[in-house]
Amino acid sequence: MRGTLPVLTMFLGSPILLALSGGAVSGPSAGPPNSSLALAGATIYVNPTDEPIRDGIILIHDGKISAVGSHANVPIPRDAQVLDCSGFTITAGLWNSHVHFFERKWANVAAIPAPELSRQLQAMLTRYGFTSVFDLGSVWENTRLLRSRIESGEVPGPRIRSTGEALVPAGGLPSDIVLSMMGSMKLPAPEISNDEQAAAAARRLLDEGVDGIKLFASAPRSTPLSESTLHAAVLEAHRAGKPVFVHPNNGTDVLTAVRAGVDIIAHTTPHSGPWDDTLLAAMKEHRVALTPTLTLWKSYMRHDRISAEDQVTNTELGQLRAWLATGGAVLFGTDIGAIDYDPAEEYSLMSQAGMSFRQILASLTTAPAERFGNANELGRIAPGFHADLTVFKGNPAEDLRALTAVQYTLRDGKIIYRANN
Numbered sequence: 437m438r439g440t441l442p443v444l445t446m447f448l449g450s451p452i453l454l455a456l457s458g459g460a461v462s463g464p465s466a467g468p469p470n471s472s473l474a475l476a477g478a479t480i481y482v483n484p485t486d487e488p489i490r491d492g493i494i495l496i497h498d499g500k501i502s503a504v505g506s507h508a509n510v511p512i513p514r515d516a517q518v519l520d521c522s523g524f525t526i527t528a529g530l531w532n533s534h535v536h537f538f539e540r541k542w543a544n545v546a547a548i549p550a551p552e553l554s555r556q557l558q559a560m561l562t563r564y565g566f567t568s569v570f571d572l573g574s575v576w577e578n579t580r581l582l583r584s585r586i587e588s589g590e591v592p593g594p595r596i597r598s599t600g601e602a603l604v605p606a607g608g609l610p611s612d613i614v615l616s617m618m619g620s621m622k623l624p625a626p627e628i629s630n631d632e633q634a635a636a637a638a639r640r641l642l643d644e645g646v647d648g649i650k651l652f653a654s655a656p657r658s659t660p661l662s663e664s665t666l667h668a669a670v671l672e673a674h675r676a677g678k679p680v681f682v683h684p685n686n687g688t689d690v691l692t693a694v695r696a697g698v699d700i701i702a703h704t705t706p707h708s709g710p711w712d713d714t715l716l717a718a719m720k721e722h723r724v725a726l727t728p729t730l731t732l733w734k735s736y737m738r739h740d741r742i743s744a745e746d747q748v749t750n751t752e753l754g755q756l757r758a759w760l761a762t763g764g765a766v767l768f769g770t771d772i773g774a775i776d777y778d779p780a781e782e783y784s785l786m787s788q789a790g791m792s793f794r795q796i797l798a799s800l801t802t803a804p805a806e807r808f809g810n811a812n813e814l815g816r817i818a819p820g821f822h823a824d825l826t827v828f829k830g831n832p833a834e835d836l837r838a839l840t841a842v843q844y845t846l847r848d849g850k851i852i853y854r855a856n857n
């Protein structure tokens with residue numbers, strides 16, 4: 437059976453067995469919560485490509501996966517807490533690679549009581565199974581504090597990476613009125629118009645510890661940033677080993693940004709028509725990843741004639757389809773914070789663009805883990821990996837709608853979300 441040997445090796449070498457053979461008595465209540473946990477009985481997708489394990493067992497010890505396999509091959513240690521997952525499906529914890537912590541609800545995060553903060557994180561992310569997110573634009577000082585309250589163990593929540601404030605073309609910042617209507621706190625984003633300003637703004641953010649750089653290639657009422665200016669910011673980020681995201685408004689923005697060396701295209705651009713072969717070839721050649729944000733553009737059209745909405749939807753689906761045909765990487769991302777939290781429609785639209793469950797699962801797990809340098813510890817269910825897991829009530833391989841029916845979300849082996857029913 438696949439995986440049996442590493443499973444046993446990990447198991448024999450683990451402190452669980454040593455404790456048993458040493459005669460130590462430890463029940464479910466001994467030790468820190470979930471220090472040894474078994475998820476039992478589920479269908480397990482260890483990654484997006486292997487066949488699922490039926491009636492599987494995942495053993496977790498000290499926040500890491502110590503074994504995974506079928507019930508017949510993985511004995512449950514006597515002292516482990518057992519979580520019955522019969523009828524459920526388990527995947528690696530999901531990533532949302534385009535979120536924002538700029539809504540007013542996160543402002544002055546130091547003053548938000550932990551239980552309220554926890555509820556907000558559940559409502560936005562963990563109830564949908566997200567254990568890792570990339571924030572692409574917020575007040576860095578505030579988001580950093582949110583993250584440290586999670587990392588200290590005070591508040592259960594996902595792993596957060598953030599670009600902090602996005603770099604925008606001079607004059608391109610939305611007005612306070614627009615930001616307020618978007619439900620956003622004030623965003624002191626650096627405005628740039630030349631190479632020197634781009635490099636300086638990127639360097640300052642990187643010095644302050646951001647995890648990537650986000651650029652708006654263009655903005656209303658301002659001159660689009662040149663390839664050379666985008667490249668100046670890219671150079672600083674890459675020197676620090678950090679990825680660069682771009683918000684494009686049209687196909688020209690995408691091409692300019694790709695040539696400038698950005699890593700992730702944070703949106704499709706349905707308002708400027710289909711992506712042509714020149715653009716797709718450049719994206720492929722530069723090995724960028726795409727976050728489609730299909731729901732976003734569709735929802736922005738909700739006040740327009742339905743034929744216009746259809747046109748935008750068809751164009752974005754066509755762009756994603758064309759990108760998939762090149763074999764390019766897709767990272768799941770919804771721009772939540774800017775739109776509603778429920779990812780159901782995004783899954784449905786990705787499926788309409790031709791993505792299978794396994795391709796969607798890759799965009800939620802292995803693809804971001806690889807893109808962001810965590811392929812050896814996150815994104816798959818394997819011994820030694822962090823026990824970041826999403827437990828679904830049904831089987832999303834049979835019905836995609838199950839992807840939003842989350843029973844448990846675990847991060848480092850701890851349950852950070854549990855459905856009430």
Ligand SMILES: [Zn+2]
Binds near residue numbers: 774
């Ligand atoms: Zn965004």
